[in-house]
Amino acid sequence: MILVTVRFFALARDLAGTESAPFELPNGATASHMMQLLVDRYPPLGRLKGQFRLAVNSSYADASTALRQNDEVAVIPPVSGG
């Protein structure tokens, strides 16, 4: 198993009801697995499904990005800066 820290921002934080949480994942887990686990643990995030992206260690991840021990995963709803 690996342990990662998940951080939630903006609408994702409101829906999850927390700013950050530790997650245990099986070895070889990908960003795609992470997304499913997030929605399982925080069902309201399902409202964002397909609209939030993950960043791993401050870089946008795609579905196949592999997660490693101590990674920081950020849940990033649609951005609206500017």
Add this chain to the structure above:
Amino acid sequence: MVEIVEHPIDAALVLSSVSNPAAGGIAMFVGTTRNHSRGREVTALEYEAYLPMAHTLMTEIARDAAARWGLHAISIVHRLGRLGIGEASVVVAVSSSHRKEAFEACRYAIDTLKKTVPIWKKEFFADGAVWVDGEGWESARPDG
């Protein structure tokens, strides 16, 4: 200069940060907070960012624009925290030898920032607040 600040942005300072004797022009975009959204009156706005990722992506945008349009200089400054109506939330300034490159690079920088940089805006109304959806991810995914 690429900065994320929690105080009012001095647009004149951003302008002077890109001035260059070889430049034929400076293009500057100042994004300001609007008093209406989808037919409702907005009373204040609040911005938050994922740091340091937001700063890293802004730096990449500046570097890409400088290389692509051969700029003399580019500065991007974004403000966070609570803003009143009509305040500057973001300033982009670029200097180049000719105006065409300045306008194009400035537009590229603000458009790309709005699509990719992890910064979020919350609009406050008389009776509540909402996170703004922005432009969505469909046109934005750097990974396709």
